[in-house]
Amino acid sequence: MNRVSVFLMVLVLCTNSFFSKGQNSEYKINTIVIDAGHGGKDPGAIGKHSYEKNIVLSIALKTGNYIKENFPDIKVVYTRDTDVFIPLQERPEIANRCKADLFISIHANSLKNNTRTYGTETFILGLHKSEDNLAVAMKENSVMLYEDDYSNKYEGFNPKDPASYIIFNLMHSLHIDNSTSMAQHTEYQFKSRVGRQSRGVKAAELWVLRKASMPSVLIEVGFISNPKEEKFLLSEKGQDYMASGIFRAFRSYKEEIERHSSRTLVIKKTEVADTNSDEVCFCIQVKSSSKRIPLNSKVFEGLGTIEEHLINGVYKYSVGHSTNLKTVINKKREIKRRVSDCFIVAYYKGNPISIKEAKNIQKS
Ligand SMILES: [Zn+2]
Secondary structure: OOHHHHHHHHHHHHHHHOOOOOOOOOOOOOOOEEOOEEEEEEOEEOOOOOHHHHHHHHHHHHHHHHHHHEEEEEEEEOOOOOOOOOOOOHHHHHHOOOOOOOOEEEEEEEEOOOOOOOOEEEEEEEOOOOOOHHHHHHHHHHHHHHHHHHHHHOOOOOOOOOEEEEHHHHHHOOOOHHHHHHHHHHHHHHHHOOOOOOOEEEEEEOHHHHOOOEEEEEEEEEEEHHHHHHHHHHHHHHHHHHHHHHHHHHHHHHHHHHOOOOOOOOOOOOOOOOOOOOEEEEEEEEEEEEEOOOOOOOOOOOOOEEEEEEEEEEEEEEEEEEOOHHHHHHHHHHOOOOOOOOOEEEEHHHHHHEEHEEEEEEEE
């Protein structure tokens, strides 16, 4: 047998064995948590004629109604459905407690001394790439200042001090791909169906997303500091349109991720320890995509053995597979020179888990 056919055989064997190990059948969205930002003593942003807390509550409830009408089997949970104050940390915890499959936090933007800027933006958890994004994170995180003893509750984090944001540096969101997908659907709907100006999908260090252990997005529905946008967002029609945009985004997201079952497909160029094994293993994720990328693609050049994982409809590509975290950390330094935004992921029995969970399993 020549080398190519050996390679193909390994590939087929791997593919078969991973499929036959088949994990829990279909992945379905059962529960969604909709979080209307602010509330009660915290008005959020203040426009000339509006409070952020009222606009976002109305859009949140309308969004939930659309989902309930169209998907009666899905449980819709609101963090608040009246004008009450909910501590920041309690919001993702509600989602964690009811094991939600998706967390959507709805907010409205505003700028001081700027009535011109308008448009929607949807945030995922990540490191900010511009000062504007950091400003949004600081503003939305600052609601923790309404709480007594916030410093203790929030690990000494000071939402107004840029230096505090270093704690987000070490974080890796397990759900970055699904969150990005929901964010992209949302901005697409706002732009194409609701006719809004989309400012795009952005990343920032948002506390409310940091604590959510499921795919999560924070939607800024527009600037109430812009008179025209404020008028739109205050109107019944405007709120209906925004809610239907979020609903449509949710529907597309749901279709996209449910199209694939939760089984993990791993194809490897060579035989190495496999991520479906009973042992915890670590690797460095270098790329993810909703479309499959050939393993011989230029984007992987010089990275060594590539593994492909299909997880909830997203293809994830990783290198440097090992059961030893230290080895992987060392390898990551080298990979980072080629792929600056690579990060370490852990797998257990074919499923992605957090590094913390992985360490705990290894200890036990
Ligand atoms: Zn807000």
